[in-house]
Amino acid sequence: MGGINTFRAGDGVDPDQVPKRRVYTGAQIPAIGLGTFGSDRFSGEQVAEAVRGAIAVGYRHIDCAAVYGNEHLIGAVLQEAIQSGIKREEFWITSKLWNDMHGDGDVLLACAKSLKDLRLDYLDLYLVHWPFPNYHPPGASVDSRDPHARPYIHEEFMKVWRQMERLVEMGLVKHIGTSNMTIPKLKLLLRDAKIKPACNEMELHPHFQQPELFKFVVENGIVPIGFCPIGSPNRPDRDKTETDTVDIEDPVIVEIARRHQVHPAVICVKWAVQRGQVPIPFSIHRHEYLSNLLGAVTDPLTDEEMEAIAAIDKNCRLIKGQVFLWEGAKGWEDLWDPDGIIPGW
Numbered sequence: 001m002g003g004i005n006t007f008r009a010g011d012g013v014d015p016d017q018v019p020k021r022r023v024y025t026g027a028q029i030p031a032i033g034l035g036t037f038g039s040d041r042f043s044g045e046q047v048a049e050a051v052r053g054a055i056a057v058g059y060r061h062i063d064c065a066a067v068y069g070n071e072h073l074i075g076a077v078l079q080e081a082i083q084s085g086i087k088r089e090e091f092w093i094t095s096k097l098w099n100d101m102h103g104d105g106d107v108l109l110a111c112a113k114s115l116k117d118l119r120l121d122y123l124d125l126y127l128v129h130w131p132f133p134n135y136h137p138p139g140a141s142v143d144s145r146d147p148h149a150r151p152y153i154h155e156e157f158m159k160v161w162r163q164m165e166r167l168v169e170m171g172l173v174k175h176i177g178t179s180n181m182t183i184p185k186l187k188l189l190l191r192d193a194k195i196k197p198a199c200n201e202m203e204l205h206p207h208f209q210q211p212e213l214f215k216f217v218v219e220n221g222i223v224p225i226g227f228c229p230i231g232s233p234n235r236p237d238r239d240k241t242e243t244d245t246v247d248i249e250d251p252v253i254v255e256i257a258r259r260h261q262v263h264p265a266v267i268c269v270k271w272a273v274q275r276g277q278v279p280i281p282f283s284i285h286r287h288e289y290l291s292n293l294l295g296a297v298t299d300p301l302t303d304e305e306m307e308a309i310a311a312i313d314k315n316c317r318l319i320k321g322q323v324f325l326w327e328g329a330k331g332w333e334d335l336w337d338p339d340g341i342i343p344g345w
């Protein structure tokens with residue numbers, strides 16, 4: 001474990017060959033990153049070893065979050081990688097502010113903790129993980145409710161955003177962004193922000209393409225980062241419902257995978273990169289994260305294949321957020337501003 005050679009792999013991808021997306025500051029974000037949420041199934045140690053292996057095969061973009069509980073382990077790997085000669089500026093490291101740190105003064109504390117754990121002196125991107133200040137403990141059941149939970153309140157979100165802007169002014173983070181947002185919420189933020197979001201992290205996979213939000217984000221110069229790009233087959237059981245569909249079993253994806261001689265997961269990654277979002281697939285298995293990275297740089301899908309995948313959208317949201325519901329909410333749909341209206345706004 002550790003040591004210089006663990007960050008070199010003969011069969012990987014040259015990081016310079018990985019496509020990049022330009023954010024509005026001119027900075028470049030690698031067009032594919034590694035997810036690090038272990039879904040309660042994989043230990044922090046396993047995820048940190050995957051980060052080590054992924055860096056060795058050419059990943060430079062790592063999607064972290066305080067709530068994943070593994071930043072201190074990933075930080076040790078990042079430190080070794082940088083000591084082994086990979087320059088800090090070659091990496092794009094994202095972290096996220098958890099929902100229990102939205103109060104006055106909390107954002108700086110949370111960011112400082114993530115920086116300390118990740119052993120970095122700046123983040124490339126810091127996201128507000130969810131636009132709700134509701135707290136639930138990690139692993140809480142979908143039926144559990146925070147009695148203090150409330151719907152989105154824009155004035156309160158702006159107090160969080162001002163603290164995020166301050167982090168940029170202090171040089172602790174290069175970019176700030178959002179996650180799990182909707183068009184109405186983003187419109188309010190774009191109206192009131194001094195520093196606009198550079199990226200919006202959103203659920204994106206062939207069965208959940210979010211065409212309107214995707215278009216809105218791109219048209220406003222925000223880079224879309226796509227989570228659950230493979231349809232998160234290993235997501236926690238609490239996030240599974242009977243009506244959920246499985247992207248990697250879709251006959252269209254399976255047939256295209258057969259043609260390209262890859263796993264259907266790799267087709268989901270190719271589609272994402274070619275559509276223009278930045279997928280952040282997770283895996284602790286070397287053959288999987290390597291094939292995802294190779295999939296992003298080789299053997300592209302044809303226009304016909306891209307069109308065939310565009311046609312299999314099922315509007316199937318997997319990460320519904322039930323646990324953030326407030327007293328009086330009708331159902332999880334209320335979190336996502338049905339009909340373009342923020343409940344209570």
Ligand SMILES: NC(=O)c1ccc[n+]([C@@H]2O[C@H](COP(=O)([O-])OP(=O)(O)OC[C@H]3O[C@@H](n4cnc5c(N)ncnc54)[C@H](OP(=O)(O)O)[C@@H]3O)[C@@H](O)[C@H]2O)c1
Pocket residue numbers: 034035036037038063064129179180201202226227228229230231232233234235263265266280281282283284285287288289291292319
């Ligand atoms: N901002 C947010 O609110 C938010 C929410 C959710 C996720 N995220 C981020 O997005 C990342 C990705 O989402 P996710 O982990 O839920 O789902 P995902 O990336 O869609 O799916 C991950 C699973 O796909 C399988 N897989 C990956 N590559 C494969 C390959 N080449 N061949 C076969 N199977 C493959 C793996 O299954 P096996 O382990 O069985 O091989 C892995 O556990 C997270 O890790 C996290 O960083 C952010």
